[in-house]
Amino acid sequence: MEILRYVAFGTDPEGGNPAGVVLDASGADDAAMLAAAAEVGYSETAFVTDARDGSLAVRYFSPLAEVPFCGHATIATAVAHAERHGPGRLVLRTAAGLVPVTTERTADGTLVATLVSVAPRTVPLADADLAELLAILGWSADDLDPALPPRVAFAGAWHPVLAAASRDRLARLDYDLPALTALMARRDWTTVDLVRRESPTVFHARNPFPPGGVVEDPATGAAAAAFGGYLRELGLVTPPATLTIHQGVDMGRPSVITVSVPEGTDTGIAVTGTAVRL
Numbered sequence: 510m511e512i513l514r515y516v517a518f519g520t521d522p523e524g525g526n527p528a529g530v531v532l533d534a535s536g537a538d539d540a541a542m543l544a545a546a547a548e549v550g551y552s553e554t555a556f557v558t559d560a561r562d563g564s565l566a567v568r569y570f571s572p573l574a575e576v577p578f579c580g581h582a583t584i585a586t587a588v589a590h591a592e593r594h595g596p597g598r599l600v601l602r603t604a605a606g607l608v609p610v611t612t613e614r615t616a617d618g619t620l621v622a623t624l625v626s627v628a629p630r631t632v633p634l635a636d637a638d639l640a641e642l643l644a645i646l647g648w649s650a651d652d653l654d655p656a657l658p659p660r661v662a663f664a665g666a667w668h669p670v671l672a673a674a675s676r677d678r679l680a681r682l683d684y685d686l687p688a689l690t691a692l693m694a695r696r697d698w699t700t701v702d703l704v705r706r707e708s709p710t711v712f713h714a715r716n717p718f719p720p721g722g723v724v725e726d727p728a729t730g731a732a733a734a735a736f737g738g739y740l741r742e743l744g745l746v747t748p749p750a751t752l753t754i755h756q757g758v759d760m761g762r763p764s765v766i767t768v769s770v771p772e773g774t775d776t777g778i779a780v781t782g783t784a785v786r787l
Contacts, residue, residue, distance in 0.1 A: 510533070512548075512549060513529070513531070515585035517581035517582070517584040517588075518730070518782040518784075522787055525728055525763075526757065526764060527551045528554065528585040530555050530589045531545065531555065532560075532586075533557060534568075542556050552581075553579040553582040554569070554570055555569050555586045556568045557590075563600060565600075567583070577605045577665060577699075578627075580734060584730060587612050587624070588783075596611075597611070610624045620784065621782070623781040625777040626731075627664060628775040629663060629734065631735075634670075639659050641692055643671075656706070664731060664737070664738050664778055666699035667697060667699060668698060668716075668731070668736075670736060679715060698720075699720060700716040700718045700720075702729070703716065709746070712754045712755070727760055733756075734778040737770045737778035766781075768780055768781075769781065
């Protein structure tokens with residue numbers, strides 16, 4: 510398999526989130542894809558297992574396991590496909606459902622991709638899970654922003670959402686890796702979405718990702734989509750709304766994710782970003 514390497518949600522190789530992309534993984538079995546993802550070592554690698562009629566069947570593997578959906582690897586795959594076949598619209602057939610993706614080239618030649626997630630939803634975060642999660646993170650209830658209540662949000666993968674009461678609290682990330690790995694495995698969570706609201710439409714985020722074998726993800730498109738759905742469902746934004754999420758800053762890999770929240774209750778959330786080849 511030819512493995513391409515991109516940085517998504519950034520224009521500089523020193524920022525964004527690296528992703529592996531295999532545009533032709535036809536015939537590869539699960540073991541081969543998992544081994545390739547482990548060899549690449551990024552939080553995710555996307556494998557196109559079938560391409561036909563303007564659609565791509567895509568599977569996503571971290572170095573440790575398959576995940577149902579990955580936003581930054583989707584953006585990277587769309588840009589890689591556009592570089593070879595030209596920009597336009599694709600439909601990705603993922604384990605989470607159909608994900609339309611559009612790529613376009615800006616005036617300066619940069620390729621930008623926009624994905625539209627599956628319908629988002631949220632569920633309550635159980636009190637016992639919240640207490641365990643706070644203990645693992647070393648947070649207290651006073652560290653939470655009461656204006657953004659804890660929930661578990663979905664837009665292709667599940668992410669508990671915790672909002673920090675201060676930017677300083679978000680900046681101080683130090684958690685029990687084995688304990689969080691075990692909790693997330695029990696609950697089938699992909700990342701933990703830790704956020705801080707700077708303004709009505711600007712947020713900062715950090716995403717612990719022990720199920721993927723990394724301490725932290727520098728840009729998480731799936732969590733950004735889920736968070737957009739969370740804000741809409743709880744009435745915390747007035748759609749249509751465009752949000753900017755800054756992620757990766759505290760780990761030295763600054764990333765920018767643009768999230769478009771449309772009107773409606775079951776419409777997908779749009780996530781936009783750039784990707785550049787490494």
